[in-house]
Amino acid sequence: MISALHFGGNTLEYVSYYVMAQIACICLMGIILFKIHRNVNKQLSQIYLGNLVFVLMLYFGAEIFWAIVDGGIVTSTKPLLYLSNIFTYVLLSIAAFQWYLLSEAIQKNKAIENNTIKLLLSIPVWLSTILCVTAYRTGLVYYVDENGALVGGKLYVILIIVPFGYMIAASVKAFARAFNKDKYAERNIYFMIGFFPIAPIVLGVAQAMYWRAPFLCYGAVAAAFYIYTSIQDTLISLDPLTQVNNRNQMYKYLTQKMKSPDPGLSLFLLIIDVDKFKSINDTYGHVEGDNALVLIADAIKGACQGPRNRFFVSRYGGDEFVVIAEMGYRAEATWLAEQIRSNVRKIGLEHNLPYALAVSVGIAQYDYSEPVPIQSFVARADSDLYKQKKLNAG
Template sequence: MTYVFYYVEAHLACIFLMAFLLFKIRKGVNKQLSQIYLGNLIIVLIAYCFAEIFWALVDGGYLGSSKTLLYLSNVFTYLLINVAAYIWYILSEIMQKEKYIESDLTRVFISVPVWISALLCVTAYRTGLVYYLDENGNLTGGKLYLILIIVPFGYLLAASIKALSRAFSKDRYAERYIYFMIGIFPITPILLGILQAMYWRVPFICYGSLAAVLYVYITYMDNLVSIDPLTQINNKNQMYKYLVQKMRNQNPGLSLFMLIIDIDRFKSINDTYGYSEGDKILVRVANAVKDACQGPRSRFFISRYGGDEFVVVAEMAYRAEASWLADQIKNNVKKIPELTGCAYDLSVSVGIAQYDYEAPISIQSFIARADSDLYKQRKLNN
């Protein structure tokens, strides 16, 4: 069968490109959980490509045409598709910063459909529930064949629907790029999967998988560029992008505020306890700021501005709300020594500026206003 050569060639090309991506990911210094799962996803897809090569060689008669080989060639492909879809769902939840997914028990529970599919595939040789060989020796879908389709599509669609609902939320502008990526990721694999079901000797799925993984990798790398590696909050560049969008478009009934947070006597703590302790302080203060900005109607963008300074861009109705938020941040930071056992007191100064849409100014001028108020607050604290 002449198609076998081209089928194998296409999958070998995809294996090579995905192996290169895997090398780049594993070579990275900053090993986050999302990075680990992205690597795992690529490993499973590489294994799937090898399984497809095995299937093509069996289907083309190059490895024989026994019933056992025919079943095995399909078991591997179906199993790996299900596992890949499951890993993608876990990865999408991690990228959306869902804490529940970090539990081992939760991940096991979510994997139950994969185990059910695996059991049906492995026992199909005897039961024929998901597929069987007809009298002509052709593989035919059984009574429960639909399960093999529903499980992977279910994982993909569940992740997609959840992410897209967040992408269109006004309160989640900062993460919108990631949410859109997760939301549209399944489109290519699903469409090309349907095409391969219609023309099953054309390697549509391997191309779709490669395109989707490349898209995720590029988006993931872009996201890393916008995240401060120490505190895992937005960096200054991402803050500028956010401010440009917000300063052009006012939400009705809301004003735009900027809070600049500076850690008091940070240099002396660094000099006394070392830079390692200083890094811990920065992470703890970042978490304290994030905790203060939680809420069902939160409209806060949090970023590290540089050194020991953080910025919160907030949409609020009144300046009093911004002052209240500043007090919440201060109180959260003051509690850090008690919660962590630090041998020193910890406090922050907070400067506040309100943007006037009727008299627009530059981003630098807006920041300067908040910085000027920060200077006044710092003098009061000393």
């Protein structure tokens, strides 16, 4: 952390409070780690969060070691001064790197699953570690002066840039995605990731100014709990199989849109049903049926990419999906329905499936001058879907 390099003499008054604060933070982090470990169906983001929490627990332990050395509980020797700061800086850099991986996992960036890419991304951590470990000889990042105090070296700024660089990079990428993505539910996640570093950064700066007050550990714990609860909320709001919004999220979004019309745009609801889905399950098994649903969800999401952030994709239940779209004309909704059908056919061919993938799409347009309940609006789309099914069967 910023304050791992501490200046000045040792005092005993703060050690007890500082150590107790770190122990409390370790216990709180332990609760998160325990709950993640007990989850039998972990998402990649939960695995990375567990890694981050574990590293932070080690970091808090290193801070206890530093306080014991700094407070004179053990004889403060030159090797111990170096060692206590090596642990804090290296573990903080690793924690920041783990946060970057976690943020990318939450944002569904598949690149971080590549070990070569992860190794390249970790280069700043290795550089920081080498500088810390060799500081005893080189003094480039810190050294012990003639008074026995630890002083920053010429390259000390690197130890600050590395952890903050990871956090700032993650935030910038998240905010950029938030303003460019079309998915309503995911936008909230992007903003959450973007705002995550605020507490650690602000409290880290505060601890740099008042370095014997354990501000940063409280900020890290608050941020970790925030991320954990946000991930849990996301898991609750997403369909676990297809990773699109579930029915409850769809109802929330649709309720909002039915109350606030956008000038110049109409509200459409497209209900999508998989043709002959029962035969896929009966012939090839439910595992293959689930695979088909995942592919169809991807095809729908692909058709709903656009520059105006006007689409909301959800799984309505079983083999039915719902798209809520704001468009200028019904012809645009009809075009979107055809794009969905086309994408579904293509994705089936691309994966060399032993069966044909096809969907039927029903469309309903909301009339703001004559408001109706959500279920009635959905029923209109369902009625149109039934007509399309009959046409396809004929």
